[in-house]
Amino acid sequence: MSQASPREVSLQDLQGSPKRIRRERAFRGLFFGAAFFSIVISAAIVFSLFGEALTFLRNVDLSALIDVEGGWFPRRGRFDVITIITGTVLVSLIAMVVAAPLGLGAALYLSEYARPRVRRALKPILEVLASIPSVVLGYFALAWLSPNIMQALCSQPTSFSLGAAGIAVGILITPLVASVAEDSFRSVPMALREASYGMGARKRSTVTSIVFPAAVSGVVASLILGFSRAIGETMVVAIAAGATGGSLFTVDTCGPGQTMTAAMTSLAIGSDQVRGQEGTFESLFFVGLVLFFMTLALNLLSERFVRRVRLRY
Amino acid sequence: MTQPEIHVDVSRHEGFASRELVFEIKDLSVFYGPFKAVRDITLDIGKSAITALIGPSGCGKTTFIRCLNRMNDLIETARVEGEIKYHGVNLYDKKVDAVEVRRRIGMVFQKPNPFPKSIYDNVAFGPKISGFKGNMDELVEQSLQKAALWDEVKDRLKESAMGLSGGQQQRLCIARCVAVQPDVILMDEPCSALDPIATGRIEDLMQDLKEEYSIVIVTHNMQQAARVSDMTAFFTAEVNEQQDRRTGVLVEYDKTENIFQTPTDERTENYVTGRFG
Ligand SMILES: Nc1ncnc2c1ncn2[C@@H]1O[C@H](COP(=O)(O)OP(=O)(O)OP(=O)(O)O)[C@@H](O)[C@H]1O
Ligand SMILES: [Mg+2]
Numbered sequence: 147m148s149q150a151s152p153r154e155v156s157l158q159d160l161q162g163s164p165k166r167i168r169r170e171r172a173f174r175g176l177f178f179g180a181a182f183f184s185i186v187i188s189a190a191i192v193f194s195l196f197g198e199a200l201t202f203l204r205n206v207d208l209s210a211l212i213d214v215e216g217g218w219f220p221r222r223g224r225f226d227v228i229t230i231i232t233g234t235v236l237v238s239l240i241a242m243v244v245a246a247p248l249g250l251g252a253a254l255y256l257s258e259y260a261r262p263r264v265r266r267a268l269k270p271i272l273e274v275l276a277s278i279p280s281v282v283l284g285y286f287a288l289a290w291l292s293p294n295i296m297q298a299l300c301s302q303p304t305s306f307s308l309g310a311a312g313i314a315v316g317i318l319i320t321p322l323v324a325s326v327a328e329d330s331f332r333s334v335p336m337a338l339r340e341a342s343y344g345m346g347a348r349k350r351s352t353v354t355s356i357v358f359p360a361a362v363s364g365v366v367a368s369l370i371l372g373f374s375r376a377i378g379e380t381m382v383v384a385i386a387a388g389a390t391g392g393s394l395f396t397v398d399t400c401g402p403g404q405t406m407t408a409a410m411t412s413l414a415i416g417s418d419q420v421r422g423q424e425g426t427f428e429s430l431f432f433v434g435l436v437l438f439f440m441t442l443a444l445n446l447l448s449e450r451f452v453r454r455v456r457l458r459y
Numbered sequence: 460m461t462q463p464e465i466h467v468d469v470s471r472h473e474g475f476a477s478r479e480l481v482f483e484i485k486d487l488s489v490f491y492g493p494f495k496a497v498r499d500i501t502l503d504i505g506k507s508a509i510t511a512l513i514g515p516s517g518c519g520k521t522t523f524i525r526c527l528n529r530m531n532d533l534i535e536t537a538r539v540e541g542e543i544k545y546h547g548v549n550l551y552d553k554k555v556d557a558v559e560v561r562r563r564i565g566m567v568f569q570k571p572n573p574f575p576k577s578i579y580d581n582v583a584f585g586p587k588i589s590g591f592k593g594n595m596d597e598l599v600e601q602s603l604q605k606a607a608l609w610d611e612v613k614d615r616l617k618e619s620a621m622g623l624s625g626g627q628q629q630r631l632c633i634a635r636c637v638a639v640q641p642d643v644i645l646m647d648e649p650c651s652a653l654d655p656i657a658t659g660r661i662e663d664l665m666q667d668l669k670e671e672y673s674i675v676i677v678t679h680n681m682q683q684a685a686r687v688s689d690m691t692a693f694f695t696a697e698v699n700e701q702q703d704r705r706t707g708v709l710v711e712y713d714k715t716e717n718i719f720q721t722p723t724d725e726r727t728e729n730y731v732t733g734r735f736g
Contacts, residue, residue: 261535337572341632343533345585345639346562355584360575 195438198431205425218404219392220413220426227436229395233308234405234437236397237383238376240312241319245372248316249323250365256324257331258353276321284385287314292386300400306388309399314382323372330364330452331357367451374444378437380407406433479506480546481643481673482527487541489522489531496522497707500541502692509665509674511684511715514694515730519707520677523694524645527675528564529557562589565636569648571628573620573635578603578612581620581631585639598638606634607664626657633664637672644668646676650683662687681731684715691718693727 206225210216216224252272256265291310297303304310334357342352358365384390388402390412396403404412413430482504489497497519504510512520522531529550531537543550550560574581582599591598599616603609608630612623620631629649636644646665650658658680665674665687678684684691692712696705711718711727722728 335572337568337570338574340530340533340566340568341572341574341635342584344528344530344561344566344568345588345636346558346560346565347585347588348558351588355588356574 195435199435202428202432217394230406230409233403237312241316241376244316245320249320252324253327280381283314284382287386306402308403311383311387319372323368326368330361334360363451363454367448370448374441383408384411483544485542490538492536508689511688511691512677518694518696564643565641567646579616602634602638606630643673688715691715
């Protein structure tokens with residue numbers, strides 16, 4: 147360094163060690179492989195869905211797909227999708243009636259009201275709730291919600307019901323709604339709250355007029371994600387909603403009904419029964435495909451809302 | 460670091476003799492948990508004047524100014540000792556509601572922090588929450604005019620405030636603050652994120668505002684303090700009893716020209732002449 151003459155640099159010095167470069171490439175290849183493999187798997191799944199669904203559509207009389215009178219009895223060749231879509235939507239809406247106030251309330255409490263110590267204690271509890279296996283919630287719906295809650299709401303004895311399943315699904319998705327919403331409340335900069343308090347706003351006006359509107363895209367995203375998770379929930383409805391073999395069109399939440407996911411499981415369990423009439427088994431894939439598009443659309447929608455939150459600040 | 464502190468009895472100064480006082484602060488110390496951030500501050504702040512707070516980073520200027528409208532209540536670990544009288548009323552009296560305090564003593568922050576709402580709604584927010592019943596359009600226009608922003612935004616009141624430039628945003632924050640018709644405006648380095656032109660506009664604005672409001676401003680910019688303020692308080696940080704952290708103290712408080720031309724304390728002189736540290 148003390149030399150006055152400039153240092154000599156050859157191309158070789160700047161080339162770097164070939165071994166390191168090779169290792170770098172190997173890692174890159176490894177990760178690319180992992181990414182590529184998961185894309186291939188997803189594509190393969192969608193392909194097989196499409197394939198089987200097309201077979202079904204070719205074999206079935208298309209007018210049978212919308213036949214509200216007939217209901218959904220795939221083993222007897224009655225494929226009214228309106229029946230099971232209605233079941234799914236009903237269960238998911240009931241779930242949202244439970245999860246939206248509970249989840250958003252919990253999120254607001256955790257991010258705006260709870261002291262740090264309380265927050266640290268409560269967050270893990272929410273995670274415990276999130277890790278209850280859905281099978282357990284299914285039986286909880288059947289064994290507790292039905293005789294206690296649904297019976298009181300319906301003023302008639304109930305066992306299997308769309309309502310009990312909906313409430314249980316609501317409990318299931320509450321932690322998801324709460325955690326996504328909480329993230330978006332917490333991403334509202336402290337400076338905005340300070341600005342509000344600095345003008346003499348109370349906590350309530352700060353939360354309702356500043357924090358909530360600033361986080362609204364995240365809130366909507368949390369609700370959409372919750373809804374999409376509710377649509378896809380299978381175990382709870384398979385256990386608690388009843389109507390395993392099929393169902394007539396119904397909007398009675400006090401009684402049994404069938405959702406898309408439950409319809410698919412009941413087709414798949416008991417393999418000796420799966421092959422009923424022509425197309426019975428393939429109808430499973432058709433329902434799966436419709437379900438896939440519904441959740442895909444909802445997830446894309448929520449993705450857009452989440453991005454809007456990120457762009458704002 | 461063992462020089463005696465100097466507490467100036469401002470009422471002795473001619474510039475102050477005729478002035479009504481807004482704040483009378485006595486023996487104020489502020490703690491963050493066990494850490495004493497500032498100690499034993501005693502000073503009076505006059506009405507319809509601009510009071511500047513200067514001093515090196517970490518000497519507790521922000522801590523001090525946030526005590527004046529009880530913003531420190533929002534920090535869980537913060538604790539205040541001593542007395543702040545606001546028009547003769549003890550601000551930290553148990554019966555005093557911090558919300559009422561902040562309606563009268565507004566704050567403009569270092570970084571412009573407009574709400575992600577329209578320009579109009581930003582200004583209307585304060586009056587709305589404090590139950591303003593009059594003509595909102597008029598109030599919004601007046602406030603924006605006072606903040607010298609009206610001409611630039613009058614055609615885009617419904618557009619998002621996030622689309623304004625930094626200087627415009629800061630003037631919007633001033634308009635928002637003025638809209639609740641406070642008695643005092645606290646400004647914590649309001650120009651530090653702005654270019655010289657925007658800074659100049661805000662300084663002009665402060666001169667206009669001081670007729671109606673008492674202003675307390677924290678600034679790192681010595682020229683700014685000298686240009687805009689009537690009174691200047693110089694704070695510094697000195698090593699505390701435990702010798703582990705530095706606690707802020709008030710070194711000298713006087714008419715601005717005295718602080719800059721004939722400071723009585725060596726530390727002030729070193730700081731204002733740029734020989735500090
Ligand atoms: N919320 C807090 N919790 C704990 N300590 C704090 C907190 N805020 C400030 N402090 C400490 O208090 C002291 C004074 O900080 P303060 O922000 O008031 O200084 P300042 O004079 O405004 O500095 P600057 O000019 O850099 O803004 C510093 O030592 C700082 O680390
Ligand atoms: Mg500061």
